[in-house]
Amino acid sequence: KTLFILLFSSSFMFVCAQTNIKAKDVALIDKNYQVCLDSGQYMGGCSYTYYNQMDSCLNVAYKQLQKKLDKTAKAALKKEQVDWLKTRDQEFKSIDQTNKMEGRDGEMVRESEKAQVVKKRVLVLITKIESNP
Numbered sequence: 001k002t003l004f005i006l007l008f009s010s011s012f013m014f015v016c017a018q019t020n021i022k023a024k025d026v027a028l029i030d031k032n033y034q035v036c037l038d039s040g041q042y043m044g045g046c047s048y049t050y051y052n053q054m055d056s057c058l059n060v061a062y063k064q065l066q067k068k069l070d071k072t073a074k075a076a077l078k079k080e081q082v083d084w085l086k087t088r089d090q091e092f093k094s095i096d097q098t099n100k101m102e103g104r105d106g107e108m109v110r111e112s113e114k115a116q117v118v119k120k121r122v123l124v125l126i127t128k129i130e131s132n133p
Contacts, residue, residue: 021060023126026119029053044104047111054118061125068132084121091117 029050036046062081066074095113099106
């Protein structure tokens with residue numbers, strides 16, 4: 001069980017530890033997450049890892065996009081990201097208030113829902129990266 005989780009976690013690290021991220025990388029993370037959940041073991045850990053990897057990908061995508069932009073566009077991206085962070089915090093609060101399932105199952109579901117919020121932003125940033133050669 002522990003070995004499976006370590007392999008799962010390390011495969012995520014490989015995907016998001018890079019300096020360039022693409023939509024196919026996010027798809028691979030999704031696939032690995034589903035494999036982990038399908039194992040039926042330590043599913044809360046699967047969700048926790050999934051969230052952390054999406055968050056890592058968010059940071060990689062943001063930095064990757066930032067490198068492609070001029071000073072004015074960088075300032076606009078920073079403002080957009082700050083606005084998104086405020087929205088994200090509201091969405092996370094809503095997830096916590098709406099999903100009252102208790103115990104580890106509740107934590108797992110909430111973590112997964114939060115990861116989906118972050119994933120949407122990652123995909124938006126990847127689209128912007130691809131449109132700014």
